[in-house]
Amino acid sequence: AQSVAQPEDQVNVAEGNPLTVKCTYSVSGNPYLFWYVQYPNRGLQFLLKYITGDNLVKGSYGFEAEFNKSQTSFHLKKPSALVSDSALYFCAVRDRGISYNTDKLIFGTGTRLQVFP
Amino acid sequence: NAGVTQTPKFQVLKTGQSMTLQCAQDMNHNSMYWYRQDPGMGLRLIYYSASEGTTDKGEVPNGYNVSRLNKREFSLRLESAAPSQTSVYFCASSAPGQPQHFGDGTRLSIL
Numbered sequence: 637a638q639s640v641a642q643p644e645d646q647v648n649v650a651e652g653n654p655l656t657v658k659c660t661y662s663v664s665g666n667p668y669l670f671w672y673v674q675y676p677n678r679g680l681q682f683l684l685k686y687i688t689g690d691n692l693v694k695g696s697y698g699f700e701a702e703f704n705k706s707q708t709s710f711h712l713k714k715p716s717a718l719v720s721d722s723a724l725y726f727c728a729v730r731d732r733g734i735s736y737n738t739d740k741l742i743f744g745t746g747t748r749l750q751v752f753p
Numbered sequence: 754n755a756g757v758t759q760t761p762k763f764q765v766l767k768t769g770q771s772m773t774l775q776c777a778q779d780m781n782h783n784s785m786y787w788y789r790q791d792p793g794m795g796l797r798l799i800y801y802s803a804s805e806g807t808t809d810k811g812e813v814p815n816g817y818n819v820s821r822l823n824k825r826e827f828s829l830r831l832e833s834a835a836p837s838q839t840s841v842y843f844c845a846s847s848a849p850g851q852p853q854h855f856g857d858g859t860r861l862s863i864l
Contacts, residue, residue: 645793670852672855677857677858678857678858679757679843679845679855679856679857679858680796680843680845680853680855681855682852682853682854685852726795726796739784739803739847739849739850739851739853740786740798740801740811741798741853743788743795743796743797744795745793745794745795746795
């Protein structure tokens with residue numbers, strides 16, 4: 637079965653410091669991986685995706701993610717955190733299922749990022 | 754530039770009541786999805802529609818029904834609401850191979 641794990645419920649970081657939000661996955665075949673962000677009382681917003689190619693993917697708001705096939709990880713990173721980055725972050729993997737023609741996603745449980753001034 | 758619109762934004766029901774959550778998208782997407790979000794559990798797929806005229810069960814379909822009314826609209830119905838269905842419900846849509854776009858959710862409380 638395909639799955640995504642976010643091992644940290646919360647990550648705390650000081651403004652200006654680098655941040656990492658961890659994600660590991662388990663899929664059959666090549667993974668399609670995504671990061672989404674959710675601000676209070678809002679829906680999820682797409683940050684970035686990995687399908688193929690360069691292992692370092694750049695996305696919105698200065699975020700990037702590093703795909704590591706040997707460690708089955710797709711960690712979200714940002715070189716310098718902002719207080720406004722405080723939000724709930726979700727990692728997701730495309731669910732291939734029985735039919736390969738589906739765009740369903742399997743989400744992790746989410747990691748709350750708190751950036752302190 | 755509305756994207757995905759969900760109505761209502763908030764609703765309180767009594768156990769046993771029924772209601773329909775509405776979702777509409779203006780991006781001409783083929784696929785639409787209904788999720789529920791519960792603390793510590795992330796988002797779980799209830800139902801999805803890969804294209805107009807088709808619907809399929811997701812991870813947690815029990816107690817729900819859906820209708821893909823046309824390409825724009827995908828509704829979720831609770832026939833007999835239960836307290837376990839208290840949650841935040843999100844609708845999303847996507848084009849093939851592209852990221853999903855989400856609405857801002859319906860916060861549903863069942864007493």
